[in-house]
Amino acid sequence: MRDDVRDFVRTRYGRIAKSGGSCCPSCGCGDSDGNARSMSYSEDDLRSAPPESMMGLGCGNPIAYADLTPGEVVLDLGSGGGIDVFLAAKRVGEKGRVIGVDMTDEMLGRARDAAVQHGFMNVEFRKGEIESLPVGDSSVDVVISNCVINLSVDKARVFREIHRVLKPGGRMVVSDLVTNGDLPEDLKRSLDAWASCIAGAVEKEVYISLIRESGLEDIRIMAESGYSGGVPEFLTKIKSITVYAAKPKV
């Protein structure tokens, strides 16, 4: 199942990178109106990021809660077309640096092309898996991620990796989809639903426990929203959350 999921997810996002569209109509990677992926960004942000990086694949706005300051080193897990990398790059400035990690070649190609095209000198896109980050220990001030960890078959390992790469006192702000109640069994077994950010979503309490077990602390839910009305029943059990956590200083 694990390799099947990873291969399916990689193929799906490779196709999306080439077509430029959203993951699919039932993606679930949005908030309450199912169409608010880009809407959670400010007009200024939408104007300042390369248009080709905005693919409508996120489910929140981690940058809004990350309090980035000039000079910081930021790591984006599952950077996709790079929207959050480019927004972070503006905030950390030329003395800072933003690294995007993604496992899909086509996404990396798209993001790297946008960086060159739009003259971003302080960004880098590395190929890798979020369960085994191509980043040194204690080297990053802030880890962000937007609608990616739900796609992982080993979320505990992802959070342990976040803890490993953060500097002492560093912080994590991730937006993701979680559940509130059981999803139908056939949905949970569907690779299509997995790649659409639904089948891999876990209960909110489980998600928070995994973060805590990784050693991160001061865990706070910064934003939460869900679906309502006019959607299939299972979608009402899916929530978008943005979570903050910090690595202890010592």
Ligand SMILES: C[S@@+](CC[C@H](N)C(=O)[O-])C[C@H]1O[C@@H](n2cnc3c(N)ncnc32)[C@H](O)[C@@H]1O
């Ligand atoms: C739903 S998209 C989100 C993209 C981006 N964060 C955004 O908000 O536009 C998920 C991205 O995560 C990548 N991805 C999924 N699972 C991954 C994994 N285990 N390791 C690395 N990248 C992964 C996919 O290739 C895809 O680019």
